Amino acid sequence: MNQEKNMDYQNIPRELFTKVQVDQGERERIGRPSLTAWQDGWIRLKQNKAAVVSLFVIIAIVALAILGPVFSPYNFAQTDYSATYQGPSLAHLFGTDMYGRDQFTRIWYGTRISLLIGFVAACLDLFVGVTYGAVSALLGGKVDAIMQRIIEILVGIPHLIIVILLMMVLPAGVGTIIVALAITGWVNMARLVRARILQLKNQEFVMAAEVLGTSQKNIILRHLIPNTVGIIVINAMFTIPSAIFTEAFLSFIGIGLSEPQASLGVLINNGYSVLQSYPYLLICPAIVIILIMVCFSILGDGLRDALDPRMSK
Amino acid sequence: MNDKNVLVSVQHLKKYFPVGKKQTLKAVDDVTFDIYKGETLGLVGESGCGKSTLGRTVIQLYKPTDGKVIFDGKEVVGKQSAAEHKEFTRRVQMVFQDPYASLNQRMKVMDIVAEGIDNHGLAKDRKEREEMVIRLLETVGLQREHANRFPHEFSGGQRQRVGIARALAVNPDFIIADEPISALDVSIQAQVINLFQDLQKERGLTYLFIAHDLSMIKHISDRVGVMYLGSMVELTTSDEIFEHPLHPYTQAMFSAIPLADPKLETSRKRIMLHGSIPSPVNLGPGCRFAGRCPYATDRCRQESPAFQEVAPGHFVACHEVQK
C-alpha cells in the first residue's frame, strides 16, 4: 500500500510546485461555528440521551398536571359511593379510591400541588438564596462573617424539629409546608453562590474590569452574575425534587397536607394503607413521584455537565 | 532612553498579606525603582518572588501596606479623588497572564474590548464604538468578523491579543504586562512580543513587563529588575545585567537558563544553587538569599543589605558586591 502511495506522489504534476499566496485572513480564520455559551451547553445536553428523555418526561408530567384535571369529567374531591375501589378501567383510568374519587384526576391534581411546592422552593432558592449568597460575598468582611454564622446556626437545627413545631402552630396545608421549606431550603444555594462569586472575584477578567475603571455595579451585573447563572440553574434543578420529596415525606407521616387535599404524598399514604387489596392505589402515584424525582435529578446532572465552565475549553 | 522623564516612581513599596492569625507573608518588601517615559522595564524572578503582586499593587488592585507610587508626578496611593482615579484607570492599563481566565466567557469580543470605551465615554454613539473596536482588533492582527465571537472560540494567542486590544482601547500611557506570554506557545510568544514592541514604537507606550522567561525579558526590556523573595536584588540596563550580573542570585539564575543551542548548552559552566526558595512567611533578618548563596557570610545572615547604586544606573542589594 505504501508503494502505491509513493507512486501517487511521483505522479503529482509539476505545475503544482508553484508558490501561492496565503492570505493573512485565512491564517487567523476560526473554523468552528460561532456559539454562545448557552448554545454550546445545549449541544452538549442534546448529546446526553438520558437528560433529553428526562426533559421530555418532565414536560409530559407538567402538561398532564396542568391539563389532566381540566379535561377529566370528575372533580378531585367529588365522591361517588356507588363506585368505590374500582380497578383501572376506561371510565376511571387509574381506578377509584375508597370514596369513589377518580384516581386519575387526583393523581394529576396531586402532582400539580407537588410541582407547585417544588417550584416555590426553587423560587425561594433563587430570590432568598441567591441574594443572601451574593450580598455575603460582595460585602465581605464582618458582614460576611455574621451572615455565614447565621447560616451555620440554621443548618445546625434539625429540619424535622422545625417542621413539627411549625405544624403545631400553623394549620396543615400547602402554605405551612412552604413556610417550613422557606426556613432552611435556600441555605445550600446561598453557600454555592457565595463560593462562586468569591472565586470569580479573584479571576483575572474581574481584575481587568477593575483596572479599566468599571463601576462596582457593572462588575456585578456584567461579570459576576452572568457567570453565576449556570450553577444557579443547576442547583435549582436539584432543589425541585428534594422539595417534592420533603412534602411527600411530611404528608406520608401525616403532618403535611390532609384530606380532601391531594398531593402525591397524601395519595401514597392512602394507597399504602390498602396496599394488599388495592395495590394500584399505591403504584400509580408512586410511579409518578419516582419519575419526577429521577428525571429532575438526571436533568440536573446533565445540565451540570453541559454548563459547567470547567469542562468547556 | 534619551529623555529621562520619570513616569512612574515606586518608593519603599510594601505589600504584606496576613497568613493565619499571627504570621505575615511579605510578598513585596521595601521595593524602590523608577520607570522612565517610553522605556520597558522588565521584572524577572522565580514563582512566588512577588513580581505579580508588585505589578498589581502599582496598578492599585491591591492596597499597599506602606510606601508610595507616584504616577506622572502625582501620588496615587490613597490620595486620589474619584475623578483622579478614573483618569488613572484610563492612563494605566494591564495585560494579564492567563488568556483563558482574563476574558469573560459570557461576553462577545466586541463588548470585552469596548468595556474601557464605555466606562470612559470615549465613543459618541454605537457606530463609533463599533468602529473603534474593529480598528483595535485590526491593530492587534485580528479581524472584523472576530468581534461577534465569544472568547472560548479563540486560540490562546488570539485571546491574548484580544486582552491587549482591551487594554489599548482607553489609549493608555503605561501598560503593566503581567506574564503575558508564559501561557503561550513559542511561535505565538514571538507574535505577541513583536506586537508589544510595535505598539510601543507607534504609541510611545511605557511598559512594566513581568516575566520569568529571561531570554524574552532580555529581548524586550531596556532595563531589567531581578526580584527574589519580595525584594529587588539587582536593577540595571538589560545589556549590563546579562553581561555583568553582580548579584550572586542573578548570576546563578542566568547560568541556569537552558539555551537553545546544544553545543553552548553542553559546554558552558553552571552555577548550581542548592536547595529551594524558602517560604516568604515570617522571614528572619538578614539577606533573603543568604541560605542558598555560595558567598554568604555571617553579616549576610544578620543584616539585610541595602539596595545601592554601585555603578552608574546599576543597583544591587548585596554586602559582598558593595564592599
Next chain:
Amino acid sequence: MDDILRVEDLHVEIKTHHGLVKAVRGVDFYLKKGETLAIVGESGCGKSISVKATMRLLPSNGRISGGSVKLEGRELTQLTEREMLKIRGSDIAMIFQDPMTSLNPTMTVGKQIVEMLKAHRKDMSKEQMKARALELIELVGISNPEMRYKQYPHELSGGMRQRIVIAIALACDPKVLIADEPTTALDVTIQAQILDLMKELQSKIDTSIIIITHNLGVVANIAQRVCVMYGGTVVETGSVEDIFYRPQHPYTKGLLAAVPKLHEKTDKLHTILGTPPDLMNPPKGCPFAARCAHTMKVCQEYRPVFTEFEAGHTSACWLHDARCQPEGENQ
C-alpha cells in the same frame, strides 16, 4: 535489535461533543537503547497524546485508530488492559508535568515508592522494599532519606516532589522513561537541577528516555535526538545537531528563529504567522501550509513525504522535492 521502542503510523482520535478530533495522524518514531529522544511541538500538536497512546493511557474519549507500538518487538496496541498494567511502571514508566497532582497527598512519599514496588515486584520482602525505597530517594539526590521517607508530599518543595516522582518512576528499573514536560512547572534554577539529575541517572542506570517539551533550551540540554511535531504529524526528525544547526523543515526553522538568543542582539523576533490547525477538520495537505512562508499548491493538496538528508535526519516538506521550482532555493 537496537530500537527499544518503535511507533509506526500511529493514529489517535479523540471524541468531543463538537466532533471527532484527529489528534495524531500517522506518527512514526523510534527510541534507541540508552538514548534521550525529545519530542517538541506546540500545545495541541499531539505530542503528549502520542506518548500517552504508546502507554495506552489515553483519556476515556480517546482511542488508537491505527498503527503499531512495539516495545522490544512486542506489540502493545493489542494487549489486554491487564497485560498492559504489568508493563506500565515496570517496563515503561512515566513522569508528569505537575509533581503535586501526580503524588497522593495522603500517603508518605516512602509509602508511595513501596506501593509501586508492591505492584510489580512480588518477589521482594517488606524490608527489601523499604531498603530499595531509601536507596531510590538517595539516588535522586535527596539527602537524609530516612527522614524524607516519612514525609508527606506537601512537606516537600516543588523540586523535591519532582525528584520523588522520578524515584517512583525508576522504582522498577524501567527500560523506557517517558517524561511529559517534567520541568515546565518548575523555576529555572530548579529546572537545571532536575535536568542534571535526569542526565546523571541515565548514565547510572541506563534507561532510555523520551522527553516531551516545548522548551528548546531543555531539548538542547538533554536530548540526543529530536522529533518535531506539528498538527498531529511528525515534520522533522534528526540528531540535536541536525535540528539546531541544519534544520530543513520551515516549521523547525521558524521555531528556532522565534526564540530570542541570550547572547545575540536581535531587533525583531522572527514570527510564524497565524495559529495551529484545528484538528477537528485537519488540512488535506501539509498541516503547516496555512502558516508557511513558502506554501505551494501541492502543499495544500497532498501530505508531504519524508526526504532523508543524512542518516537519521528526515523532513517532510515538498520544498525538498526535485520538482520544486528553482525559486525555492531561497527556502
